[in-house]
Structures are given as structure tokens and as C-alpha cells.
Amino acid sequence: MATAQQIKNAYMDYVLTHNEKPKSVYSFVKKLKISESEFYEFYASxxxxxxxxxxxxxxxxxxxxxxxxxxxxxxxxxxxxxxxxxxxxxxxxxxxxxxxxxxxxxxxxxxxxxxxxxxxxxxxxxxxxxxxxxxxxxxxxxxxxxxxxxxxxxxxxxxxxxxxxxxxxxxxxxxxxxxxxxxxxxxxxxxxxxxxxxxxxxxxxx
CATH class of the missing domain: 1.10.357.10 (Tetracycline Repressor, domain 2)
Structure with a gap:
């Protein structure tokens, strides 16, 4: 089970590495190896x-x-x-x-x-x-x-x-x-x- 902090850290690492947002929540959580429902439990977008x-x-x-x-x-x-x-x-x-x-x-x-x-x-x-x-x-x-x-x-x-x-x-x-x-x-x-x-x-x- 991912935590809000882990999701936030992964997102910040992604945008700083790629200089853009992930293409979709689906592609982001797939790399993070969590489900979309886990993401939406903490963040709406x-x-x-x-x-x-x-x-x-x-x-x-x-x-x-x-x-x-x-x-x-x-x-x-x-x-x-x-x-x-x-x-x-x-x-x-x-x-x-x-x-x-x-x-x-x-x-x-x-x-x-x-x-x-x-x-x-x-x-x-x-x-x-x-x-x-x-x-x-x-x-x-x-x-x-x-x-x-x-x-x-x-x-x-x-x-x-x-x-x-x-x-x-x-x-x-x-x-x-x-x-x-x-x-x-x-x-x-x-x-x-x-x-x-x-x-x-x-x-x-x-």
C-alpha cells in the first residue's frame, strides 16, 4: 500500500526528470506498481x-x-x-x-x-x-x-x-x-x- 508521501515523492521525481507531467494517472501508477484506486485515495489529480x-x-x-x-x-x-x-x-x-x-x-x-x-x-x-x-x-x-x-x-x-x-x-x-x-x-x-x-x-x- 503506497502512502501519500511516496506518491508525492514519485511524482516530483518524475516531473523533475522529464520536465513534464506524466501522460496519465494510469501510466504513472503502473510504473509505481500501485493501482489507480490507491492513487485516488490520496489525490484527485x-x-x-x-x-x-x-x-x-x-x-x-x-x-x-x-x-x-x-x-x-x-x-x-x-x-x-x-x-x-x-x-x-x-x-x-x-x-x-x-x-x-x-x-x-x-x-x-x-x-x-x-x-x-x-x-x-x-x-x-x-x-x-x-x-x-x-x-x-x-x-x-x-x-x-x-x-x-x-x-x-x-x-x-x-x-x-x-x-x-x-x-x-x-x-x-x-x-x-x-x-x-x-x-x-x-x-x-x-x-x-x-x-x-x-x-x-x-x-x-x-
Whole structure:
């Protein structure tokens, strides 16, 4: 009896060796020496294997950083920085697959289908961090806009992953810089600014 992990590993090995998906589930399971029913017990399609691979890498990263003793002492900004630095370290172990998976997804300006299962997990994680920042006063609570903070962070997620895929610098140093600058600029926008004070003053005068 095959396990979900064995099927996933065999699929990843196949696509990286052949640079394409297997022709059919039938031909794939035949080489794996399992039945189609065993395959469908875990996955509905080849696409679902890729989606699950991304989900597992994301959940692994979140679980790891949240178990760190210092995690509870981090600011919201530091928590997101920690996530992205750690996420890239996890992705490095599977770089060939990540590059293959994203190249198959086509349009870089919309959420790839392969990340459809990852997006709600990341957004839930980011929203919890944002809410902590709003409660502590680290982030500005702006009517309507605060609800869109998580959308801005998802854009950062897509940008950072795509940037890393194309990064050819030693040790992916440019990706580290992109993470630092991108998250810092985003959180600077999330925090209170003189414009917030001006807006509140305007409401006071009206």
C-alpha cells in the first residue's frame, strides 16, 4: 500500500526528470506498481499533488517559527520578516520543483492555481499577525483599509517567491534584501503617519 508521501515523492521525481507531467494517472501508477484506486485515495489529480506540496511547505514554515521561544516577543513586522526568511530556507530544499511548478503556472501577475490552497493559509496567518499589530497599536487601524492589509502581504508573498526563483546572486543575498525592503516598506505604510493625524484633525474641524 503506497502512502501519500511516496506518491508525492514519485511524482516530483518524475516531473523533475522529464520536465513534464506524466501522460496519465494510469501510466504513472503502473510504473509505481500501485493501482489507480490507491492513487485516488490520496489525490484527485496531478495538480492536487502540487497544490498539497505547496501547502505542506507553507504549514511547515509556520509551525516551525511559531514554536520558537522568541516568537511571542516579536513585533508584527518581525513575525512577517521571520516567516519569509524561514520560508525561503524551506523552499531552497525543493528549488528545482518550485521553479518547475511556477513555470507551469503561466501568468505571474495573478495567483497561480498551484497556490490556491496556500493563499488562504498564508492570509489567515497574516491576518492573525495584523490583528495583533492593530491591538497593540503597532499598526494603524484605518477604516476599510485595515481589512486590505492581508491582501498587500499576499502580494508580497507572490513577489518574494517569484523574485527568489529568478535570483542568481550568491546565497540568494538579493532575495534577503528584497524581503527586508519589501516587508519594511509595507509595514511602514501600515503604521500611523502624519497623514493619519491630518485626517483626524480634519474630521475634528468638520
Amino acid at each position: 496531478f495538480e492536487s499533488i502540487e497544490k498539497m506540496a505547496w501547502v505542506e511547505l507553507t504549514v511547515e514554515t509556520i509551525d516551525t517559527i511559531e514554536q520558537q521561544e522568541i516568537w511571542s516577543q516579536y513585533s508584527s513586522r518581525d513575525k512577517l520578516l521571520s516567516f519569509f526568511y524561514s520560508y525561503i530556507e524551506v523552499l531552497k530544499k525543493h528549488r528545482s520543483f518550485i521553479i518547475y511548478s511556477l513555470k507551469q503556472s503561466g501568468n505571474r501577475f495573478s495567483t497561480p492555481e498551484v497556490l490556491s490552497g496556500t493563499k488562504p493559509i498564508f492570509e489567515n496567518f497574516a491576518e492573525n499577525i495584523i490583528n495583533e499589530g492593530l491591538d497593540s497599536g503597532e499598526l494603524a487601524n484605518r477604516k476599510f483599509l485595515s481589512k486590505r492589509y492581508k491582501d498587500a502581504l499576499w502580494i508580497q508573498f507572490a513577489f518574494i517567491v517569484n523574485f527568489w526563483v529568478g535570483d542568481d546572486s550568491a546565497g540568494f543575498e538579493k532575495t534577503d534584501e528584497a524581503i527586508e525592503k519589501g516587508i519594511n516598506v509595507t509595514f511602514d505604510l501600515f503604521q500611523r503617519s502624519p497623514l493619519d493625524n491630518l485626517f483626524e484633525y480634519g474630521k475634528f474641524l468638520s
